[in-house]
Amino acid sequence: MRAIILMFDSLNRHMLPPYADTFVDAPNFARLAQKAVTFDSFYAGSMPCMPARRELHTGRHNFLHRSWGPLEPFDDSMPEMLKNDGVHTHLVSDHQHYWEDGGGTYHTRYNTWEFFRGQEGDNWKGDADALRGARFPATLKTQDAVNRRYMTTEAEHTQTRTVDAGIEFLETNVGADRWLLQIELFDPHEPFFVHQKYRELYPDGYDGPEFDWPDYAKVVEPEDQVEHARTQYAALVSMCDFSLGRVLDYMDDNDMWDDTMLIVNTDHGFLLGEHGWWAKSVQPWFNELVRLPMFLWDPRSGAADTRRGDLAQTIDIAPTVLGFFGIEPTADMLGQDLAVSTGKPAALFGIHGGHVNVTDGRYVYMRASVDAGNGPIEDYTLMPTHMRSRFAVSELLDWEPAEPFTFTKGLRTMRVDAVSGFRINSWQHGTLLWDLETDPGQTAPIVDDEVELRMIAVLLELLRENDTPASVFTRLGLPVEGDAGPEHLRAAADASRARAVAEPLPDVTTLPALPLLQTPVHALLADDSTRAVLERYLPWLGTTELVASTPWASILGMAKSGAIDASTLVEVADGLAQTSLSVVAP
Numbered sequence: 001m002r003a004i005i006l007m008f009d010s011l012n013r014h015m016l017p018p019y020a021d022t023f024v025d026a027p028n029f030a031r032l033a034q035k036a037v038t039f040d041s042f043y044a045g046s047m048p049c050m051p052a053r054r055e056l057h058t059g060r061h062n063f064l065h066r067s068w069g070p071l072e073p074f075d076d077s078m079p080e081m082l083k084n085d086g087v088h089t090h091l092v093s094d095h096q097h098y099w100e101d102g103g104g105t106y107h108t109r110y111n112t113w114e115f116f117r118g119q120e121g122d123n124w125k126g127d128a129d130a131l132r133g134a135r136f137p138a139t140l141k142t143q144d145a146v147n148r149r150y151m152t153t154e155a156e157h158t159q160t161r162t163v164d165a166g167i168e169f170l171e172t173n174v175g176a177d178r179w180l181l182q183i184e185l186f187d188p189h190e191p192f193f194v195h196q197k198y199r200e201l202y203p204d205g206y207d208g209p210e211f212d213w214p215d216y217a218k219v220v221e222p223e224d225q226v227e228h229a230r231t232q233y234a235a236l237v238s239m240c241d242f243s244l245g246r247v248l249d250y251m252d253d254n255d256m257w258d259d260t261m262l263i264v265n266t267d268h269g270f271l272l273g274e275h276g277w278w279a280k281s282v283q284p285w286f287n288e289l290v291r292l293p294m295f296l297w298d299p300r301s302g303a304a305d306t307r308r309g310d311l312a313q314t315i316d317i318a319p320t321v322l323g324f325f326g327i328e329p330t331a332d333m334l335g336q337d338l339a340v341s342t343g344k345p346a347a348l349f350g351i352h353g354g355h356v357n358v359t360d361g362r363y364v365y366m367r368a369s370v371d372a373g374n375g376p377i378e379d380y381t382l383m384p385t386h387m388r389s390r391f392a393v394s395e396l397l398d399w400e401p402a403e404p405f406t407f408t409k410g411l412r413t414m415r416v417d418a419v420s421g422f423r424i425n426s427w428q429h430g431t432l433l434w435d436l437e438t439d440p441g442q443t444a445p446i447v448d449d450e451v452e453l454r455m456i457a458v459l460l461e462l463l464r465e466n467d468t469p470a471s472v473f474t475r476l477g478l479p480v481e482g483d484a485g486p487e488h489l490r491a492a493a494d495a496s497r498a499r500a501v502a503e504p505l506p507d508v509t510t511l512p513a514l515p516l517l518q519t520p521v522h523a524l525l526a527d528d529s530t531r532a533v534l535e536r537y538l539p540w541l542g543t544t545e546l547v548a549s550t551p552w553a554s555i556l557g558m559a560k561s562g563a564i565d566a567s568t569l570v571e572v573a574d575g576l577a578q579t580s581l582s583v584v585a586p
Helices: 027-035 049-058 078-084 138-148 158-173 223-253 314-324 449-465 470-476 491-502 521-525 528-537 545-549 555-561 566-577
Strands: 002-008 037-039 088-093 112-115 179-184 260-266 295-297 306-308 347-351 356-359 363-367 378-381 414-417 432-435
Touching: 002 223, 002 314, 027 223, 027 295, 049 078, 049 314, 078 088, 078 179, 078 314, 088 158, 158 179, 158 223, 223 260, 260 314, 347 449, 356 449, 363 449, 432 449, 432 491, 521 528, 521 555, 528 566, 555 566
Parallel strands: 002 179, 002 260, 037 306, 088 112, 088 179
Antiparallel strands: 037 295, 260 295, 347 356, 356 363, 363 432, 378 414
16 A cells, blocks of 8 residues: 655645636646545645644644644654554655744654755855845845746756656655655745746736735735736646646556555645735635645545545544554544545634634634734744744743643643734634625625524534633633633624725725835834824824834735725825825835
C-alpha cells in the first residue's frame, strides 16, 4: 500500500472545473474528478497555513488553543506514526514557512524531506544593496524581487522543481511498498509569480503597475487592476493544473491506481475581490475561503467519478491515511476515516482570535466577540514561537502554567496573554448567520433567533468536545456549561454594524486628501486641525491602544482592514480635505 498527498496552498474551488463553470483552464482537475471522489462539502478547520498543517498531522483543531506555531511535544503526528510503523514518509515542498520559527518541527516528522527555496519573500538569495535598510513587511516584496531573478525559466520555478523531486521519488520507489509521498506546493498562494506561458492563456490588456500580490485588505483598486489580479491567479492555477497532470500521468503510466491512495487538497482559499475583500484572515471566513476542493482516490472503496455531499474537514485526513495503512488513530484525533465515515453533523472552523464558526451544511454561524476589544485571547503552548519569531521576552514575563487539557497527555502548557489588533477583530464584523440554501453566495446575513439558538447549541457542543479554554467562551459571550438562552443571541444586535463594515470601499483615487488618509494616525493626532476631524468622526481613535502599538497605522489602512466603514471613511476624507495640514504620504 502506498499513498500520495498532493497539497496546494490557497486553491479556490470556485475556480476549478469540477466545481464551477469557470474561465480557468484546468483540464487535469476535471480529469482528476473522473478518477476520484470529489467532495462537495469539505471544510477547512484552522487557518491559515501552519495551523492547517498542524491539523493535517494531528487530526484535531489548532485555532481554539493557539495561533501559528510548531507541533507541540504532546501532538500526535500522522507522518511520524506512519514512520514508527515502518511506512517510509517523504516530504517535498517549496512551502517556505516550514523554514521559519513557527514551522520548525513539522518536516522532521518525516523519514526524509526536500525543500526548494524562493517563494513569497523567502530569505533565500542575498543581495546586500537591494535589501539594505528594508524593514518587515516591506522586506518581503524586496526579497521576492531578488529571488525571482533566480527563477527566470519555468524549469527553475520552485513549483516545477518540487514536482520534479516528487516524480523522482516515485521513479525510485515505484516498485516499493508502504510509503507516503507528500508533494506540497505553495502555489497558487500569493504572490502570483508565474511564467509567460501561462499568462498568455489569460490576456487582459492591463497596462498598469505590477499587481500580483494583493494586500490582506478591502478592495480599493480600479476594476481593471482587480481583474488583472484574477487573471494572474488563474495563470498560476493553470500551472498547478499542469503539475497535477504530471502526477496523474505517472500513476497512469505505471499502473499505480490499484494500490496507491491519492489525496489532492488545499488548506484554504483566497478572495479575489469577492465580498469586497482581498486574501484571507482579516475578514469573516466566507465559503470561498473555507469550503475547499478535495479529491480522494481510495483503493479500498474503488469509488471514482463520484461526488460526496456529506460534511468532512482537514482533520479527517490524518485518520484516513492512517486507516489506509491499517493504523488506528489515537484517542486525541477528532477526525474520521473518510473510508468508513458517513460524514459529521457539523464542522467547526476559524482563526485564533477571530470568529469561531460552525456549519451544519445548510447554515453557517459566525460567532463574534461580544466586546470591541476582542478579548480575552490566550495562547496555550509549550513551543512559544510566532510565524517568523520567538515570543518576545515581554510576552513571556507574565505567563502562567495552565491545567492539562484532555489532549496534552498530562502536560501543563504555558498560558500566555495574546494581543488583539484591528486587523483581526471579529467584533467589528459582528455575529453573522447565513442560509446557504437561499443565499449560497453569502450576500445577505439573516436574523432568525430560532436558527441562531440551534446553531449556538451545535457550536457549544463542538467547543466542549475540543476542550476549549474558558477564555474563548468569555470572548464569545457564551456559557462554559449549560445551555444557551435568548440572552446569548447576537445576530440581530450586531446587524447594523455588520452591514456598515460589509459595505465596499470606494476607489481610493476618487477620495480627497488621499495623502492625509495614508499618513500615520499619530501624525494626524499631533496637528490640531486634523485631530479635530478625527475626534469628530472617530472619537475612539485618540484613546485606543492601536495607535500606540501600531504607529504605522493610517486611516486608509484601518478602513481597508474593516476597522472604519466606508461611509465614515468618506466623511473623514472630506473633513481632512478642509484642513490646513499638508503632508506627503510615506
